[in-house]
Amino acid sequence: MSILRRLFVFPFILLLLTLGCAEKSAEQGKEKPHVRGIITDFEEERGQVLIENKEDGGVDSGPxxxxxxxxxxxIIEEEIVTVSLDETLVGRSAEVWINGVIAQSYPPQTKAVKMVIH
Known part of the structure; x- marks a missing residue:
């Protein structure tokens, strides 16, 4: 009888683990962008855009x-695209999610894992 109870409990534990993982994934998708602001410049050689970063409340935290x-x-205008960054994005607003690494240069530099252009 002990084995029968364990066999019954095992699927229940798997169900709870699955639900817990699904909840975490949904929360990660709603994470606030790390960088948010207006694209003010483009550097063709490195394929980078310069964003005037605004924190919540509109406080300027630098480029x-x-x-x-x-x-x-x-994502540009709510559509996933396969093009690279270019000078046509200057003047548009952007939201950027990063992998957590920011080079300590001035201005700082980072790589986006997700970028939404409006």
């Missing part, structure tokens, strides 16, 4: 150079 990582998701 940051952003390029796309190898597997980055670029």
């Amino acid at each position: 940051i150079w952003v390029s796309l990582s190898k597997d980055a998701e670029l």
Whole structure:
């Protein structure tokens, strides 16, 4: 009888683990962007855009150079695109999610894992 109870409990534990993982994935998708602001410049040689970063509440936290990582998701006007960054994006607003690494240069530089252009 002990084995029968264990066999009954095992699927229940798997169900709870699955639900817990699904909840975490949904929360990660709703994470706030790390960089948000207006694209003010483009550097063709490095494929980077300069974003005047605005924190929540509109506080200016300075410019940051952003390029796309190898597997980055670029969304322009709510459509996923496969083009690279270019000078036509200057003047548009952007939201950027990064992998957490920011080079300590001035202005700082980072790679985006996801970029949304409005």
